[in-house]
Amino acid sequence: METSESLFTEETTQVAERIEVQPVSNDQAIDTRLTRIMEATGWFSDIAVQVEEGVVFLDGHTGSADYRTWAGDLARKTSDVVAVVNRIQIAEISPWDYSPAVNELQALWEMTLQRVPRLLLGLLVLFMAGVTAWMVAHGVRKTFGNRLNPLLRDVAARLLGVFVFLLGLYLVLQVVGLSGLAATVLGGTGVAGLVAGIAFRDILENYLASILISLRNPFRIGDMVEIVGHTGLVQRVTTRGTVLMDLDGNHVQIPNATVYKSIIHNYTANPNRRENFEVGIGFENSISLAQNLVRDILNEHPAVLRDPEFLVLVDRLGSATVNLKIYFWYDGSAYNGPKVKSSLIRMVKRVFQEHEISMPDEAREVLFPEGVSVRMSEALPVRRTEESPAKTTPPFVGTEADTTEAEGNLASEDKQLREQGRNSRVPEEGDNLLEENPA
Structure with missing residues (x-):
């Protein structure tokens, strides 16, 4: 509602060049005409107009x-x-004098009453826009169902729902008569998006990375993976990060942006894994005999795979030993690698001792001061233990236990870790974006 000041400046600054009354005007006619005009404006109080011989006297406030x-x-x-x-x-x-404030409030009230029907219609349009947005989002989720990645489906549904709601909000502002504000809202949406993108760059980066991870599926729930030096079973992938349970039972949360940009070792994708260990024998021993003995152990061990083939290679000549390097494959989904390696090293040591194949330490040169006499002591008797049997013990033929009580069962611990993961509380909340590993 425009104030009296604006009414004066916009509507009444222009006065007619001449105001005609009657062809022959008398003083009384001029008096009456001017009095009525000034009273009609409402700008004057106690107005009095007096005309004498064509001279007009104006009084009032x-x-x-x-x-x-x-x-x-x-x-x-x-x-x-x-x-x-x-x-x-x-x-x-x-x-x-509060009359100006009262006038303004009165004008505002009158304007509000005039716009009440528009406001009611705008609220109705806003409600319909919200319902339509919800129906669009729900329809997108139901239409695509399992044919689209869950996270991508949710993002598409939300974007379409927000677009429909913003369109409804624009219509509401237009109906109410706030077209300028409507343009500001639409323009500010883009600016707000840019500001939010800069302020929440890391959050958006993790969110986009979670979409790419769920689309490309570099791993599944329950897979044994290694990411940025952390090895464990995948427990959950949310819009923020990937949760692993490491081999010590601890939960490790890695941001999705880091996961997507890092090298990922997936040990479950191919269950066959290779391990190796090294053993040194004396120069006086037969290398081929040692290789054959190790080959027999590998060939008879239940955890060692025949395909891919295991290898017993001469790796290098040390200062006091000939070093053999043993490569073997095992099923990582069924056996534990460190346990199998421990079993093989123990069995190799035992069979070498049985066949009098020495495993000397690296040669050490000892310097004695000049004049110090050195006398060789008599050979000490060989201490016979379970791991160092007498010469009369028959050669190893693969009949002894493949594992000891200290080594425990050679079976893989992945199943136990998965069970711990199911029973533990995952610290990262949110929907899981990956599917369960059927294995």
């Missing part, structure tokens, strides 16, 4: 100097007016 000037111009432009004596006084506004 007004709240603005512009109103006083306007009254004088009006009188001068009236027909048959000879002169104007403007005695209108400008009333001083009291600091306790």
Whole structure:
């Protein structure tokens, strides 16, 4: 609602060049005409107009100097007016005069009453926009179902729902009459998106990385993986990060952006894994005999695979030993690698001792000061233990136990870790974006 000041400046600054009354105007007609005009404006109080011989006398009060000037111009432009004596006084506004505020409130109230029907219609449109947005999002999720990645399906549903709701909000502002605000909202949406993208760059990066991970599926739930130095079973992938349970039973949370940009070792994708260990024999021993003995152990061990083939290779000549390097494959989904390696090293040591194949330490040169006498002591008797049997013990033929009580069962611990993962509390909340590993 425009104030009285704006009404004056916009609508009443232009006064007609001449105001005609009657072909022959008398003083009374001029008086009556001017009085009615000034009372109609509502700008004057105690207004009194007196005309004598064409001279107009103006008395009264007004709240603005512009109103006083306007009254004088009006009188001068009236027909048959000879002169104007403007005695209108400008009333001083009291600091306790609340009439301007009351007028503004009254104008605001009248404007509100005028816009109530538009507001009600706008609320109805907004409600319909919200319902339509929800139906669109629900329809997208139901239409694609399992044919689309869960995270990608959720993102598409939310984007379409937000777009429909923003369109409804734009229509609401147009209906209410706030077209300028509607343009600002739509323009500000893009600016707000840019600001949010800069302020929440890491969050958005992890969110986009989670979409790519769920699309490419570098691993599944329950897979044994190694990511940025952390090895464990995959427990959960959310929009923020990937949760692993390491071999010590601890949960490790890795941001998805780091996961997507890092090298991933997936040990479950191919269950066959290779291990190796090294053993040194003396120069006086037969290398081919040692190789054959190790080959027989590998060939008879239940955890060692025949295909791919195991290898017993001469790796290098040390200062006091000929070093053999043994490569073998095992089924990682069924056996534990360190346990199988421990079993093989123990069995190789035993069969070498049985066949008098020495395994000397690296040669060490000892310097004695000049003049110090050195006397060789008598050979000490060989201490016979379970791991160092007497010469009369028959050669190893693969009949002894493949594992000891200390080594425990050679079976893989993946199953136990998966069971611990199911029973533990996963610290990362949110929907799991990956499917369970059927294995």
